[in-house]
Structures are given as C-alpha cells and as structure tokens.
Amino acid sequence: xxxxxxxxxxxxxxxxxxxxxxxxxxxxxxxxxxxxxxxxxxxxxxxxxxxxxxxxxxxxxxxxxxxxxxxxxxxxxxxxxxxxxxxxxxxxxxxxxxxxxxxxxxxxxxxxxxxxxxxxxxxxxxxxxxxxxxxxxxxxxxxxxxxxxxxxxxxxxxxxxxxxxxxxxxxxxxxxxxxxxxxxxxxxxxxxxxxxxxxxxxxxxxxxxxxxxxxxxxxxxxxxxxxxxxxxxx
Numbered sequence: 001x002x003x004x005x006x007x008x009x010x011x012x013x014x015x016x017x018x019x020x021x022x023x024x025x026x027x028x029x030x031x032x033x034x035x036x037x038x039x040x041x042x043x044x045x046x047x048x049x050x051x052x053x054x055x056x057x058x059x060x061x062x063x064x065x066x067x068x069x070x071x072x073x074x075x076x077x078x079x080x081x082x083x084x085x086x087x088x089x090x091x092x093x094x095x096x097x098x099x100x101x102x103x104x105x106x107x108x109x110x111x112x113x114x115x116x117x118x119x120x121x122x123x124x125x126x127x128x129x130x131x132x133x134x135x136x137x138x139x140x141x142x143x144x145x146x147x148x149x150x151x152x153x154x155x156x157x158x159x160x161x162x163x164x165x166x167x168x169x170x171x172x173x174x175x176x177x178x179x180x181x182x183x184x185x186x187x188x189x190x191x192x193x194x195x196x197x198x199x200x201x202x203x204x205x206x207x208x209x210x211x212x213x214x215x216x217x218x219x220x221x222x223x224x225x226x227x228x229x230x231x232x233x234x
Contacts, residue, residue, distance in 0.1 A: 004170065005102040006109060025104040028092045059087075063207075070211045078211060081121055085114065086207035093169065093199025103199070106169045108162065115162035118210045119154065122217045129218045138217070157213060161206065168202050 005020035012018070039052045049057075063083045067075040092103045104110040126135045139150045 004107050005104060006107045008102065020102050021104045021107040021110060024092070024095075024102060025110060028088060028095065028104065031095075032087060032091060059083075066204075066208065067211055070208065070215050072211065072215050078125070078214065082207050082211050085117070085210055086203050089114070089165070089203035089206055090200055093203060094196055096195060096199065103169055105165055105199075105202075108166045111166040111169075112162040114165070114206070115158045118161060118213060119158045121210070122154070122214050125214050126217045135217075161209060165202055165206050168198065 005024060008020035009017050010020060010023060039056050042050065043053055044050070060079070060083065063086060064075045064079055067078050067082055072078055089105055092105045095101050096103050123135055126138070139147050
C-alpha cells in the first residue's frame with residue numbers, strides 16, 4: 001500500500017521523475033479550468049438559468065458568506081483566492097472515489113505548496129490595505145520585542161496548515177487500505193463515503209483558516225497604522 005502519491009513514479013528520465021502527485025494535481029487543475037470555462041461561458045441574467053449556473057451561484061454565494069462571517073469587510077476581495085483554495089482541495093479529495101486515483105492532498109509537498117500560497121497571500125493582502133510600512137510595523141506591535149515571536153508565529157501556522165491537511169487526508173487513505181485487506185466488501189464502501197465527507201470538511205477548514213490568518217493580519221496592520229485612505233474617504 002502506497003501511503004503517499006509521491007512514491008508512485010509514473011515516468012522517469014535521466015533522474016527526473018514524474019510521480020502521481022504531479023499528474024493528479026495537474027488533472028485536478030485541468031478539470032477545474034475546463035469545468036469553470038464550460039459553466040461561465042453560458043452565464044445568463046435571465047430568471048431561468050441552467051442547473052450548472054444555479055449550482056455555481058450557490059457555491060460562490062456560500063463561499064462569500066463564509067468569508068463575511070469570518071469578519072472580512074470586503075468578501076469580494078478575498079473570494080477568488082479563498083474560493084480557489086476550497087475548490088481545488090475539495091475536488092482533489094472528492095475524486096478519490098475514482099479507481100486508481102490518489103488525492104494529491106495526500107502528499108506533503110502539495111499541502112506545503114498550498115500553505116506557502118497562504119503565507120505569501122497574507123502580506124500581499126495586508127500591503128494592499130495598509131502599505132508596506134504599515135504591514136511591517138505590525139511585526140513590532142505592541143512592542144519591538146514581539147518581532148521574533150511574530151515571525152515564528154507566521155512560520156508555525158504555515159507548517160500547521162500543511163501538516164493538518166496532509167495528516168487527515170493521508171490517514172484516511174491508510175485506513176481505507178487496511179480495511180480493504182481485512183474486509184474487502186462492506187467497510188471500504190462506508191469509509192469511502194466518510195472519506196468524501198471528511199475531504200469536504202478538510203477543504204472547508206483549510207479555506208477558513210487561510211481567511212482567518214489573512215483577515216487577522218489585515219485588521220492588525222490597519223489598526224496599527226490607522227485607517228486606509230479608502231476607508232476615510234480621502
């Protein structure tokens with residue numbers, strides 16, 4: 001039983017390996033791109049819309065509402081990034097019902113890459129709100145002695161994001177593999193259904209935590225540097 005898709009090498013040439021993590025990651029991205037293009041290419045403003053457009057509107061509005069509940073004052077600003085994180089992780093996990101497929105989120109390299117995206121997004125969104133000086137000053141609030149602690153906090157929560165998602169997805173794969181060897185008929189089906197639910201929950205948790213980190217960083221930087229010009233109306 002292969003615990004991680006990293007160990008499944010599909011092609012190797014002169015020391016360069018193409019493993020299942022890379023293949024399945026690009027497959028998920030291609031599926032999302034093609035699916036989003038197919039749905040958005042036929043959007044309609046009429047009262048009667050297609051089922052695909054209705055489903056898309058429900059997903060987008062739900063993600064926007066969840067971002068607003070976290071406390072973001074402008075959900076539309078964060079929607080593309082947070083929505084992409086959620087849809088990628090959810091799709092990658094849901095496709096685990098396909099025979100021969102292994103979710104790329106079961107690889108620490110994939111979850112680490114997603115966590116690094118969040119790590120990069122935090123200063124980008126914060127700088128967009130309060131500028132570079134305002135963002136950097138947040139690291140020494142309320143006192144310059146907090147600088148090393150704030151840096152360690154940024155690194156530790158990035159590691160926590162990556163390890164949490166990887167651990168939950170990988171453990172589910174291992175449990176299913178064990179049950180298949182012990183009771184190959186009934187229990188694997190039950191665990192597969194539970195795995196789908198867990199996969200969606202993990203996608204939700206990752207996206208919400210990313211929004212919490214981004215939102216808290218933006219609010220703390222704005223609070224330490226005063227309101228932005230857009231908020232004051234200047």
